[in-house]
Amino acid sequence: MPTAYTPGLRITEDTIVERERRLPIKGEVLVEAGAVVEPETVVARCLLEGDIHSFKAAEQLGISSSELSGLLKKRVGDKVEKGELLAEVKGFFGLFRSECRAPVAGTIEHIGTTSGYIGIRQSPRPIEVLAYLRGEVAEVLPEEGVMMKARAAFIQGIFGVGGERYGRMKMACDRPDESLTEDHLSEEMRGAIIVCGSGASSAALEEAARIGVAGLIVGALSDEQLRGFVGYDIGVAITGQEQVPFTLILTEGFGEIPMAERTFRILQSLEGKAASINGATQIRAGVIRPEIIIPREAVDAAGEEGSLTGAVADKAGSTELAPGVKVRMIREPYFGGLGEVTALPAELQTVETGAKVRVAVIQTEDGQEITVPRANLEIIQE
Amino acid sequence: MADTRNIQNPANSRTILATDCGSTTTKAILIERTAEGWRLIARGEAPTTVEAPFDDVTVGVLNAISELEDLTGRHFLTDGHIMVPAEPAGGADLYLSTSSAGGGLQMLVTGVVKTMTAESAQRAALGAGAIVIDVLSVDDGRALHERVERIRALRPDMVLMSGGTEGGTTSHLLDMAETLRAAAPRPRLGRDFRLPVIYAGNSAAREGVGEVIADKVALTHVDNLRPILEQENLGPAREEIHNLFLEHVMAQAPGYDKLLKWTSADIMPTPMAVGEMVRAAARANNSNVVAVDIGGATTDVFSVFNETFNRTVSANLGLSYSISNVLAEAGAENILRWLPFELAEQHLRDRLRNKMIRPTTIPQTLEELYLEQAVAREALRLAFAHHSMLAAKLKGVQQIRTIADTFAQALGGESLIDLMNLELIIGSGGVLSHAPLREQAALMMIDAFQPQGITRLAVDSIFMMPQLGVLASVQPEAAREVFERDCLIWLGTVVAPAGTAREGDNVMRYTLQPENGAGEEKQGELSFGELRRLPLDIGKTALLRVEPTRRFNIGPGPGRSLETRITGGVAGVILDARGRPLSLPPENQQRYRLLKQWMTELGFPPV
Numbered sequence: 001m002p003t004a005y006t007p008g009l010r011i012t013e014d015t016i017v018e019r020e021r022r023l024p025i026k027g028e029v030l031v032e033a034g035a036v037v038e039p040e041t042v043v044a045r046c047l048l049e050g051d052i053h054s055f056k057a058a059e060q061l062g063i064s065s066s067e068l069s070g071l072l073k074k075r076v077g078d079k080v081e082k083g084e085l086l087a088e089v090k091g092f093f094g095l096f097r098s099e100c101r102a103p104v105a106g107t108i109e110h111i112g113t114t115s116g117y118i119g120i121r122q123s124p125r126p127i128e129v130l131a132y133l134r135g136e137v138a139e140v141l142p143e144e145g146v147m148m149k150a151r152a153a154f155i156q157g158i159f160g161v162g163g164e165r166y167g168r169m170k171m172a173c174d175r176p177d178e179s180l181t182e183d184h185l186s187e188e189m190r191g192a193i194i195v196c197g198s199g200a201s202s203a204a205l206e207e208a209a210r211i212g213v214a215g216l217i218v219g220a221l222s223d224e225q226l227r228g229f230v231g232y233d234i235g236v237a238i239t240g241q242e243q244v245p246f247t248l249i250l251t252e253g254f255g256e257i258p259m260a261e262r263t264f265r266i267l268q269s270l271e272g273k274a275a276s277i278n279g280a281t282q283i284r285a286g287v288i289r290p291e292i293i294i295p296r297e298a299v300d301a302a303g304e305e306g307s308l309t310g311a312v313a314d315k316a317g318s319t320e321l322a323p324g325v326k327v328r329m330i331r332e333p334y335f336g337g338l339g340e341v342t343a344l345p346a347e348l349q350t351v352e353t354g355a356k357v358r359v360a361v362i363q364t365e366d367g368q369e370i371t372v373p374r375a376n377l378e379i380i381q382e
Numbered sequence: 383m384a385d386t387r388n389i390q391n392p393a394n395s396r397t398i399l400a401t402d403c404g405s406t407t408t409k410a411i412l413i414e415r416t417a418e419g420w421r422l423i424a425r426g427e428a429p430t431t432v433e434a435p436f437d438d439v440t441v442g443v444l445n446a447i448s449e450l451e452d453l454t455g456r457h458f459l460t461d462g463h464i465m466v467p468a469e470p471a472g473g474a475d476l477y478l479s480t481s482s483a484g485g486g487l488q489m490l491v492t493g494v495v496k497t498m499t500a501e502s503a504q505r506a507a508l509g510a511g512a513i514v515i516d517v518l519s520v521d522d523g524r525a526l527h528e529r530v531e532r533i534r535a536l537r538p539d540m541v542l543m544s545g546g547t548e549g550g551t552t553s554h555l556l557d558m559a560e561t562l563r564a565a566a567p568r569p570r571l572g573r574d575f576r577l578p579v580i581y582a583g584n585s586a587a588r589e590g591v592g593e594v595i596a597d598k599v600a601l602t603h604v605d606n607l608r609p610i611l612e613q614e615n616l617g618p619a620r621e622e623i624h625n626l627f628l629e630h631v632m633a634q635a636p637g638y639d640k641l642l643k644w645t646s647a648d649i650m651p652t653p654m655a656v657g658e659m660v661r662a663a664a665r666a667n668n669s670n671v672v673a674v675d676i677g678g679a680t681t682d683v684f685s686v687f688n689e690t691f692n693r694t695v696s697a698n699l700g701l702s703y704s705i706s707n708v709l710a711e712a713g714a715e716n717i718l719r720w721l722p723f724e725l726a727e728q729h730l731r732d733r734l735r736n737k738m739i740r741p742t743t744i745p746q747t748l749e750e751l752y753l754e755q756a757v758a759r760e761a762l763r764l765a766f767a768h769h770s771m772l773a774a775k776l777k778g779v780q781q782i783r784t785i786a787d788t789f790a791q792a793l794g795g796e797s798l799i800d801l802m803n804l805e806l807i808i809g810s811g812g813v814l815s816h817a818p819l820r821e822q823a824a825l826m827m828i829d830a831f832q833p834q835g836i837t838r839l840a841v842d843s844i845f846m847m848p849q850l851g852v853l854a855s856v857q858p859e860a861a862r863e864v865f866e867r868d869c870l871i872w873l874g875t876v877v878a879p880a881g882t883a884r885e886g887d888n889v890m891r892y893t894l895q896p897e898n899g900a901g902e903e904k905q906g907e908l909s910f911g912e913l914r915r916l917p918l919d920i921g922k923t924a925l926l927r928v929e930p931t932r933r934f935n936i937g938p939g940p941g942r943s944l945e946t947r948i949t950g951g952v953a954g955v956i957l958d959a960r961g962r963p964l965s966l967p968p969e970n971q972q973r974y975r976l977l978k979q980w981m982t983e984l985g986f987p988p989v
Contacts, residue, residue: 052564054526056557110563114590115556119564159739223731235707236698237738254735283703283739331743332733332750353751354818354987357744376743 009156009251009289009378013266017152017293018138021129022145024048033140037131037148039166039276044129044145050122053104058116060100061089065116072118078108080120132164133276134295150295153266155251157217160279160290161230161239162247167193167214169294171271177258180204180218189213193275193292195267199256205229209245215277217267217292219252219259226254240280247279249290257336260328260380270294321360321374329362331376338380339364395475397468398860399450399458400849401443402652403430403481403641408439410446411849412454412474413864420860422868425844426450431637432483438637439483440644464644476856479645480848482652483635487512487627490538492562493519494545494554494583498776502608503544503582505772506616508693510623511654512540513680515697518561520545520554526561533565539631541567541577541599542619543591546584548609555587559594566598575634576600578626582607582619600630614776627651647856653682655851657693659865660684660808662854664691666862669805669838672831674762675845676811678702678741681761683769687798692773696765701758701813702741705734712760719966720756720829722977723749723989748989751818755826758813762830770799801962802834802880802937808870810842820952821915821984824873834880834962835937836926836946839873839953872920874951878958879934882965883910888931889959896924900950908959913980916957918950926955953984 027046031037058068071087074080080102088099102120110119131137135150170192172184180196185207193215194208200218202225208216227233230242251259275294282288321327321341329337339362348356349371357373364370398413408430412423426449431442447458457472458464465473489512493500500519507514515536518529541562545555562579569577581591581603588603595601604618628648632638642649650658656675664671664686673684679700684693698707709717714727733753737743745751774797809815809827817823824839846869854861879890887910894904900922908914918924926948932941948955960980967973978988 051527051530052566054530054560054564112556112560112594114593115553115560117556117560117594119560159735222728223735224728226735233706233710235710236704237706253739254732255729281739283741330736330740331746333747335736352747353745355744355751355816373744373746376746378740 009158011155011260011263011266013153013269014296015152015154017133017135017150017154017295019133019148020141020145021132021148022141023129023143024127026143027127029140029143029146031131031137031140031146033137033146035137036135037137039131039134039274041131042128043131043137043148046127047124048127050106050124052109052119052121053106054110054117054119055103056116057086057100057111057118061087061098063089063116065112065114068116068118069111069113072111074108076108076111079106080108081105086118130164133293134274150293152293152295153270154294155263155266155292157249157251157279157281157290157292158253159237159239160247160249160281161226161234161242162215162244162279163240164276164278165193165214165247166274166276167191169193169195169267169271169273169275171195171268173197176219176261176264179256180216182207185211185213187211193217193277195264196259197264198258200225202228213246215247215249215275215279217249217251217277220250220255220257221248222256223254237281237283239282240278242279247277249277249279249292252336253330255336262380267292267294321377321379326380327360327362327377328380329372329376330378331373334364334370334372334376337364339370341377342369344374393857395857395860397474398476398478398853398857399447399464399466399474400478400853401446401480402655402846402848403432403439403442403479403483404652405483406430408442408446408483409845409849410443410450411846412450412458413853413860415860419867420863422846422864424450424453425846426453430483432635436636438640439481439635440637440640443479443641443644466644466646476646476853477644478647478849478852478856479641480650480652480655480852481632481635481638487623487631487651488515488536488539489513489542489623490515490533490536490540490567491517491542492544492558493517494521494551494558495519496521498611499545499547499583499608501772502614502616502776503542503619505614505692506544506582506607506619507542507623508695508772509616509654509657509691510620510627511651511657511693512623513695513697518558520557526564529561530565533562533567537568538577539569540623540626541579542623543579543581544583544607544619546587546606547611548584548606549586550584552584552587552590555583556590556594559591563595563598569630569634575630578602578630580604580619580622580626582622602626612776624648624651624654647852650848650852650855652848653693653695655848656682657684657691658851658854659847659861661686661691662851662858662862663806663808663865664689666866667806670800670803671806671808672766672799672804673808673847674765674810674814674827675842675847676701676758676761676765676809676813678812679704681765681811683765685769685773685799687773687800687803690773690798692769692798694765694769694772696761696768699761699765701754701761701811702737704738704761705741705757706738708757708761708764709734711764717753717756717760719973720759720977721752722974722981723752724970724974725749725753748987752989754813755817755822758826759830762826766799766831770797773798801832802935804831804833804835804837806838806840807831807833808840808842810845810847814841815843815845819984819986820871820873822986824876824953824956825980825984828876828878828956828958829964832878832962832964833876834878834935836944836948837876837878838949839876839951840870841873842869843871844869872949872951874918874953874955875948876956876958877926877928877936877948878960878962879928879930879936880962881930881934881940882961882963883931883933885909885911887933889934889961890928890930890936890957892929892957893927894918894924894955895926896922897947898922900924908957910959910961911976912957912959913983914957914959915954915984917954918948919954920951922950923947924950924955956984 138149178197180200343361428445
């Protein structure tokens with residue numbers, strides 16, 4: 001029987017989080033297994049081969065491609081400096097002299113006898129990989145990177161923008177249904193990860209950017225505010241690379257929705273702790289959700305690790321709908337509402353649209369009994 | 383006809399299994415020759431298994447077929463493979479498959495001039511079932527380093543290089559080869575194999591291009607796909623794309639080496655198979671056809687006009703993952719104009735965003751359903767506009783003109799899509815195939831495509847066009863029979879005169895005379911802005927006479943009458959006097975009143 005897909009975002013107070021930190025190509029690992037590191041510790045480094053810069057040398061010199069190699073002062077493999085003379089052609093009586101200089105520094109990799117191009121390989125660029133988590137280097141992947149491990153609270157958001165950031169957790173609101181205003185913010189929040197409730201005013205977003213917070217975690221924002229924050233309309237939900245003043249994570253969705261009680265409570269209990277966040281979201285096959293990781297302490301007890309590793313949770317939980325399970329409605333007309341499953345009728349039922357679908361009977365928080373398509377429910381994991 | 387293996391004679395087969403390995407679901411169908419001809423017997427499905435922990439597409443195939451076993455009580459599997467040819471214990475005479483798993487075939491195409499060779503190359507790639515991830519041309523306005531960075535970021539499965547007519551430019555092709563060399567693109571799948579590059583440009587530059595890139599990529603060449611400006615020769619490039627798809631790309635995908643051995647004919651990319659079926663439908667009905675498949679992330683449009691086939695993919699138009707992109711491209715006002723009630727733009731935006739982040743939710747209320755159908759109209763409209771632009775006559779061709787043409791300002795490149803001569807529209811994808819009322823699917827297609835004259839409408843009931851498309855390559859008769867009997871659900875016929883007038887002006891008089899006792903004769907008149915439905919059941923025919931007023935054209939010309947035989951369907955005959963191009967009143971109350979009137983006429987529940 002097909003089961004309804006419930007995104008089931010992971011929200012857990014205590015788990016083992018593992019993150020692979022890998023270089024794009026082989027390089028050097030700078031830490032040892034067992035080392036305890038900070039989020040911004042450089043754990044591995046490599047030199048990324050420089051890009052090839054190709055240019056039309058023969059055309060610059062006003063000669064045919066086949067003449068090019070004969071006139072060049074350099075050969076394949078030679079190093080050149082930016083602006084260095086590579087070839088020159090003297091016209092009649094030394095007039096109309098044309099020359100070709102290296103547009104970039106690097107090594108000549110290719111001379112095209114047919115195309116008249118020269119390709120210069122630029123100097124390698126150093127690439128560094130940071131630890132991202134405050135925790136332990138669980139494993140060294142020789143020449144490639146490390147596996148980081150931390151005992152942490154782990155919370156997935158539903159949508160985010162902006163990449164990896166670090167900072168101390170700071171509660172800006174007292175209740176999950178409170179919306180952030182400028183008055184909640186102060187200069188001492190610079191570099192912190194701010195948590196608020198159901199939404200934020202646009203003025204508050206601007207103020208947070210001015211102060212220089214590292215991140216903002218909020219129940220919801222409107223699409224209009226997101227557009228204002230990013231500067232354009234995000235069409236396809238693949239994010240993480242935006243140039244934004246701070247990383248933004250929505251835990252519930254768009255509009256104004258109180259942050260789930262449990263999420264708020266966990267974040268509140270960890271106020272003052274250092275956290276790592278990432279807004280990167282991909283809503284495609286192989287979904288990626290934004291994450292908040294708040295390490296509790298360095299992992300020390302091996303036995304405990306073993307017992308916790310199984311619960312680790314890069315994958316959404318697999319809890320199935322059943323009577324008694326707490327759920328959230330994730331589509332109109334009950335969007336954002338909370339309740340508990342009281343029955344799961346086996347037969348398909350006709351909803352208002354006329355479609356026959358699998359439904360669940362839900363008792364809402366205010367005691368009403370409603371029928372909702374199972375596809376429109378999200379399990380609240382506890 | 384495709385190469386066939388594992389079979390003596392496809393014509394003698396009686397039992398056929400076919401699967402379509404999609405990116406999320408693998409769908410299996412069982413087709414058999416019965417006393418009444420070829421019929422669909424059962425359909426099963428299972429999640430596709432190209433990703434961890436399975437990393438083997440055949441696991442999903444076996445699961446989908448084992449669901450068929452459960453449904454039919456028969457045996458098709460033994461020792462982890464499919465029994466082909468059939469054995470006394472069970473099995474099938476033929477096993478065929480299509481695939482779009484792993485994101486389909488992603489191609490980069492290059493050309494010299496954007497609207498000429500680059501566009502021809504794009505048509506070749508799309509026709510072969512690829513997703514074109516970018517089109518590079520010398521005049522695309524990008525600097526060399528920008529092109530290089532773009533290629534590096536894209537990581538295509540394959541590159542098609544075109545450019546230069548025979549005897550034309552060679553230097554621009556060498557430029558493009560240098561760009562490719564500098565970018566040194568790595569393929570998406572399989573770290574160790576070289577990226578396949580097909581050269582289909584000016585043959586005079588073939589050798590030079592080889593000198594530049596042959597040591598970096600797996601280079602093959604085919605005939606120039608645009609040998610002269612006036613002619614496209616897309617066949618060889620399309621065939622080579624298909625060969626390389628099987629040899630390189632598919633061979634890198636997990637489990638495909640095994641699947642390739644199981645199948646009785648080559649595995650086809652899913653969109654190519656659907657294209658084959660659309661072509662077959664056009665041939666069988668001797669009609670001009672448009673078919674559309676609207677999904678969560680992408681929308682594919684296929685057309686056959688005067689035997690010319692075209693396909694396009696709008697990669698970011700869809701109703702779940704891509705729903706916010708429909709909003710970004712169409713604009714909120716274009717979505718809101720299809721709603722018969724008021725909805726603030728901010729609420730519209732937030733609701734669509736919430737659908738994007740929770741893509742599997744479904745509409746529960748009528749308001750939500752009509753909103754989703756409004757977005758579908760815009761996604762279909764945009765995808766069709768994109769298609770109409772690309773399915774065009776060759777650009778850059780000198781037109782021979784008569785004096786009468788002098789004022790027409792045609793510059794070549796006009797679309798092949800002729801709405802007046804469009805005879806059949808086939809819709810598929812959840813929002814069309816699973817609309818609570820078939821009439822809703824019909825109206826969405828009419829509003830989005832705005833067919834003119836007389837056009838039949840159908841939906842693909844369970845999206846089995848891919849399997850039937852690959853079947854058509856070995857057993858065309860079976861594919862045709864199942865397509866007509868079990869695949870398509872006929873919605874009916876729309877009758878829409880082209881022209882505009884003021885609301886209330888006369889548009890046409892009609893007489894509908896059902897044949898073979900299918901009902902009473904009906905006559906009437908329609909005024910501008912009206913929509914009327916006349917019942918005519920599936921399989922029934924009727925003689926229709928339409929007399930348009932002088933501003934309206936039903937086919938033969940403005941004000942000229944037409945008599946024709948039309949066929950019925952679930953929605954019957956829809957007489958559409960709303961005018962073409964269809965324009966909705968900008969004033970809200972007036973528009974709500976009209977939209978409600980049309981919905982009531984077609985039996986939609988009121989909001």
